Amino acid sequence: MVSCSEKGRTERVLTVCPYCGTGCGLYLVVEDGRITGVEPDSLHPVNEGELCIKGYFGYQYIEDDRRLRSPLIKKDGKFTPVSWDEALNFAAARLAKIKQESGPDAFALFASARATNEENYVAQKFARAVMGTNNVDHCARL
Amino acid sequence: MFNRFVIANPDRCLGCYTCMAACVVNHQKQGFQAYPRLFVTYSPAGTMPVQCHHCEDAPCALVCPVKAIEIKDQMVKLNEGLCIGCKMCALACPFGAITIQGAPPPSVQAEPTSLLSSLLAWLAGHKTIGIKCDLCDFDEEGPQCVRVCPTKALQLVEGGDVERWSKLKRAGAVTGAVAIFKGAEG
Amino acid sequence: MTNSVPEIGQYSDVIFIIGSNTAECHPLIARQVIKAKERGAKLIVADPRLTEMANKADIWLRVPAGYNISLINGLLHIIVKENLYNSDFVQNHAEGFDEVARAVEDYTPAYVEKLTGIPQQDLVEAARFFGRAKNATILYCMGVTQFSYGTGNVVSLSNLAVVTGNMGRPGTGVNPLRGQNNVQGACDMGCLSNVLPGYLAVTDEKNRARFEKEWHVRLPSKPGLRIPEIGDAILNGRVRAAYVFGENPVMSDPDSSHLRHAFEHLDLLVVQDIFLTETARLAHVVLPAACWGEKEGTFTNTERRVQRVRKAVNPPGEARDDWWIFSALAQKMDYGRMNYLHPQEIWDEVRRLVPEKFGGISYDRLEKARGISWPCPAEDHPGTPFLYEGGKFATASGKANLRPVFFDPTRLPEEKVKQFKHALAGKITELPDEEYPFTLTTGRRGYHYHTGTMTRKSWPITQVTPQQLIEINPRDARKLGIEDGDFVKLSTRRGSIAAKAWVTERVPEKTVFTSFHFWEANVNELTINSTDPVACIPEFKVAAAKVEKITPAEFQAILQEKKKKYLVDLEEEVAGQSKSGRREAHV
Known part of the structure; x- marks a missing residue:
């Protein structure tokens, strides 16, 4: 199933499964800049060289055509691709206005159990240090 | 010669479907129908995937009207290119291990002349054919379901295995008999 | 988790799984359980559904959805009564044992059987296995936490682990199996x-x-x-x-x-x-x-x-x-x-x-x-695979705090709570009634993940498991004229969804189960936002529901409604706008 092809450049990148909390070790097989398969990490103490259906086959979404490729702003009820600058300026101006009018606690952040530690740290720092609220929570609550 | 087949140990099977997805991917890569050839089956008695037993006197091969199923290389092979989708094999199979599924495999599109006339096809360009386990005989790594199973519940049984197990069971039977007679003496 | 996963396969000799469908939701942890079993460990599973772990258990306690506290108090009752608790540990490393012992006095095997239907003999046997184990571990998941008294459930489990001294050693502990990668x-x-x-x-x-x-x-x-x-x-x-x-x-x-x-x-x-x-x-x-x-x-x-x-x-x-x-x-x-x-x-x-x-x-x-x-305070520190080594806990006194927990399905046992210091109590928010006669319980399936954003875009997975199924017991199905694969409508006071029925003994009578992987039939339109007073976790695991058989045409009509509701076409539309720009080569 996962065989490294002879032609082209093949790399194996060691990482951790993105699905449940077990945290199995696995290698992403990368050929010519595309992920073509997954191999279990036999040295990982938790999964010891085995994976489940999601670990082996749950990576195809990465290359799905429906991935978001550009910031979008809803204009007249229709999503319109915009530049990062425009999207961030739009969000920043609205957030600042709401904070000024209704105070920091008029903002709430849903953080992510799917993103990295670093990203979650930065997210809560944004809520607490930039917006000035403790309204930050995520689905660990659920 | 002995036949070969894959069988699962329900004490280990987690019912996680990894085997089924591996089966789909491996066959799709080979240009075969992208459908699973084994089926995780729940029952209060236990759970395991069910697949072809590659019977020595295979009823599916006997009823196939176009000889799409033949017994060779110690297994029962279904030629997806020859199959006419008559469903007889699925009805005859005692394990329910053959399904009839419907997208045209790339291999068939490439060789349309190899097809016998398909009277049962009901939609142009979309015919149903029999799908069954082929032990991944195109793959030198062997059956992928066996390879990916996280609890190693699946194994490929070959002739020598059955003989070895039988020897073990006979040895066990002797131990049991000895105990009975010793008990009778005592 | 208080302990690490490999310890299960290596050290645990009794594994108590409660409210966790480990085989489907954490297959590689279930693998450690199988490893332990093959080494001779005993497996006790408490779950309303006949999950794969329940199917493999030495003792399966078919606790009705929501009744965990009665069950755990029942185990504690037997452990105290039969002197199976660890008196050294209780004396030197815990506070509040006497209170808990007194609180579980009423939870006799007969009372627990009356409340939950669990045969007395099974409960006694499970308590003896757990109490006599060298290293007993508890694995739990959302079937313990997702209740308006989820905190009480977890505290009961920690009572059980502490009373038997199963803390602070490899292969023991109270181990929540967390659902998401991070x-x-x-x-x-x-x-x-x-x-x-x-x-x-x-x-x-x-x-x-x-x-x-x-x-x-x-x-x-x-x-x-x-x-x-x-x-x-x-x-x-x-x-x-x-x-x-x-x-x-x-x-x-x-x-x-x-x-x-x-x-x-x-x-x-x-x-x-x-x-x-x-x-x-x-x-x-x-x-x-x-x-x-x-x-x-x-x-x-x-x-x-x-x-x-x-x-x-x-x-x-x-x-x-x-x-x-x-x-x-x-x-x-x-x-x-x-x-x-x-x-x-x-x-x-x-x-x-x-x-x-x-x-x-x-x-x-x-x-x-x-x-x-973690904790790993210094570069030369090896990290901490298991917590509370030597029975030292992270409390002010360094001792584990035991707290009595009470449960009554219909009304909060407040008078009990008043008799004890720091007691917790729970009741089910929405019990089945004449109009909504089923208990709806929810969860995940092995092959999809949460809201399906990722797994439903991974074709090998969708190819083997393309659609939502609603599990219903064969006896109930027969009464309602539902056959396996028929379309059914499932409703609660908050809404309704429709999907195919899976007629199976996996669910007990008068209980239905389904998942939240599919927008076509998202069970969270039906769940109740009744939350735990401490942790604020909602009661995903019990709601009152009704089931009706519907025709394929009715199913189609509901599907079209959902498609509109979730603006399903919008995703394709936006994807179409920006299909230019292929992925650049890897650097």
Whole structure:
């Protein structure tokens, strides 16, 4: 199933499964800049060289055509691709206005159990240090 | 010669479907129908995937009207290119291990002349054919379901295995008999 | 988890799984259980459903959904009565044993059988296995926590572990199996409304000072809103702007129609995600994020093991790492202390601020190790695979606190609570009645993941498991004239969904089960937003429901309704707009 092809450049990148909390070790097989398969990490103490259906086959979404490729702003009820600058300026101006009018606690952040530690740290720092609220929570609550 | 087949140990099977997805991917890569050839089956008695037993006197091969199923290389092979989708094999199979599924495999599109006339096809360009386990005989790594199973519940049984197990069971039977007679003496 | 996963396979000789469908939701932890079993360990499973673990159990306790406390108190009753508790441990490492012993007096096997239907003999046998074990471990999951008295359930389990002395050694402990790759990490990093990174309470001035110094701002001292409270806060005007990243609450939150309705009233909804999820479709601004495999960083698994995740390919188009987006937005809002260049810089800031837990976990060390479990205060510290070694607990007295827990399905046993110090109690919010005669319980299936955003876009998975199924017991099905594969409509007071029926003994009579993986039939339109007073976790696991057989035409009509409701076509439409720009080569 996962065989490294002879032609082209093949790399194996060691990482951790993105699905449940077990945290199995696995290698992403990368050929010519595309992920073509997954191999279990036999040295990982938790999964010891085995994976489940999601670990082996749950990576195809990465290359799905429906991935978001550009910031979008809803204009007249229709999503319109915009530049990062425009999207961030739009969000920043609205957030600042709401904070000024209704105070920091008029903002709430849903953080992510799917993103990295670093990203979650930065997210809560944004809520607490930039917006000035403790309204930050995520689905660990659920 | 002995036949070969894959069988699962329900004490280990987690019912996680990894085997089924591996089966789909491996066959799709080979240009075969992208459908699973084994089926995780729940029952209060236990759970395991069910697949072809590659019977020595295979009823599916006997009823196939176009000889799409033949017994060779110690297994029962279904030629997806020859199959006419008559469903007889699925009805005859005692394990329910053959399904009839419907997208045209790339291999068939490439060789349309190899097809016998398909009277049962009901939609142009979309015919149903029999799908069954082929032990991944195109793959030198062997059956992928066996390879990916996280609890190693699946194994490929070959002739020598059955003989070895039988020897073990006979040895066990002797131990049991000895105990009975010793008990009778005592 | 208090302990690490490999310890299960290596050391545990009794494994008690409760409220966890381990085989489907954590297959590689279930593998450790199978390993232990093959070594001779005994397996006890408490679950209303005949899950694969229940099927393999030496003793299966078919507890009705919601009755965990009665069951656990019943086990404690037998353990106390038959002197199976660890008196040394209870004396030297715990407080409150006498209270708990007195509290479980009423929970005789006969009483528990009357309440739950669990045969007395099974309960006694399970208690003896657990009480006599050398190393007994408890594995639990959402079937313990997702109740309006989830905290009580967890406290009961810790009572059981402490009373039998199964803490602080390999192969023991109270082990929640966390559902998401980094749910542990998101909590560790302070993405909770009451704590800063490292679980430092926001209400404590000293804690705030630690972060204020590094962040150069004054920090708010009042705990914030918790997710189940946000819907109402939006509708009554307290919250006007919401920012959602990497979460799909319109699908995953209880009584989701209510939250969706609230989101439509926001002045600003920013959604940052990898797909135009059901939630993103409601947004004013959508920010495209890089996903797993496209970025560097760390995840922390259920064992507290911090592990490196690495970049393999470039993100598509203009998609960016989540940390980059937050940093860029902070700069636009004139905050200058978030100018990061690499995740390692961010992690080093965490290590600096919370050295007692993460100080010793450097990227350099993670390069070589297969993860390090926190607490790990120094670079030469090996990490902590299991907590509370030698019975030293993280309480003021250093001893484990035992607390009595009471349960009555119909009314809160308040008079009991008054008789004890620090007692907890629970009742089921919505019991079945004449109109809604079934108990609806919810969960995941092995092959899909949560709201399906990722797994439903991975074709080998959808190829083997394409659709939603509603599990119903054969006896109930017969009474309602439902055959396996018929379409059924499932309703609660909050809404209804339709899907095919799976007629199976997996669910007990008068109980139905389904998942939240499919927008076509999302069970969270039906669940109840009744929350635990301590943890604010909603009662996903019990609601009163009714089941009706419907025709394929009726099913189609409901499906079209859902398609409109979740703006399903919008995703394809937006994807069509930006199909240009193929993925660049890997660097």
